[in-house]
Amino acid sequence: MKEPLVSIALATYNGEKFLAQQMDSLLAQDYPNLEIVISDDCSSDGTWTILLSYAERDSRIRLLPCETNLGYVRNFIRVFMACKGELISPCDQDDIWYSNKTSRLVEEIGDSTLIYCNNRYIDEKNISLGVTHSDKVNMIFGSDVRQLLFCTSICGHTMLFKKELLNFNNQLVEFPYIDWVISFLAAEHGYIKYLNEVLVDWRQHNTSTTFHIRNKQKGSKAKNIESDIRMLELFSKLESTQKKFIEDAKKSLISWFNSYIGFSMLIFIFRYGSVTHYSHPAKFPFIKYMLGYKLKKILNAKYY
DSSP, X not given: OOOOOEEEEEEEXXXXXXXXXXXXXXXXXXXXXXXXXXXXXXXXXXXXXXXHHHHHHOTTEXXXXXXXXXXXXXXXXXXXXXXXXXXXXEEOSXXXXXXXXXXXXXXXXXXXXXXXXXXXXXXXXXXXEEEEHHHHSOOOOXXXXXXXXXXXXXXXXXXXXXXXXXXXXXOGGGOSOHXXXXXXXXXXXXXXXXXXXEEEEEEOOTTSTTHHHHSOOTTHHHHHHHHHHHHHHHHHHSOOTTHHHHHHHHHHHHHHHTXXXXXXXXXXXXXXXXXXXXXXXXXXXXXXXXXXXXXXXXXTTTXX
């Protein structure tokens, strides 16, 4: 029986610094039936030249040049829609995949709609930082979408999902985190499986797309909360068995955000935090909500 076609979906933009290492790791995958579909978002550095050189050497690579800049999310959607495989594996331009990553995920996906693995943090010189993602957060699995409302342990570069998930929603472009909404859809329409194996090196550097989230700058907390509210608004628009719960979560967060002394989120976390904040890195996430956001901003304006 022939193995299912896996589409590795790589979205690139000005990634010349680490791209060759990533491409080498993709071509070294030991899975026998794959294509590598790459959408470049009008890079202005040497990214396109690097991609052309690899495409000339390997027929499994299919390049999708852009005429206008699409942005991170639209670029990923574009490459997803061009994939021919029944299984899709999102890919960033600056990580390093282990040679058995694809084969292990395919072997273990079974009846689940999405499977993901663990990763190891490395620096710009490929040196291990001595920590894996599971050291930082609890890893989500199962079919309870409530686990995905405020935080997620599922990184796009660790996942393999069934292409049919893309048929359940035509609002993907509205979401700021494409891998997050795909995880939500996977839980809603099936089952998420976690494979406790490190199969990717996740590069940590200040030019990565997620650096602005980790970098604690003035006003970043407000932006993060506003982003949480936006995600809840978008999740509430999706068909879900937890639609009312999502609406209640959104109302509680908005009420807390607009209050000086408000206990809406504190009560919510005490009731549901073991589920909604299961993968949150904070040991006691309810502490964040003991004071209203407006009062916290007055007390520590420099931080908030």
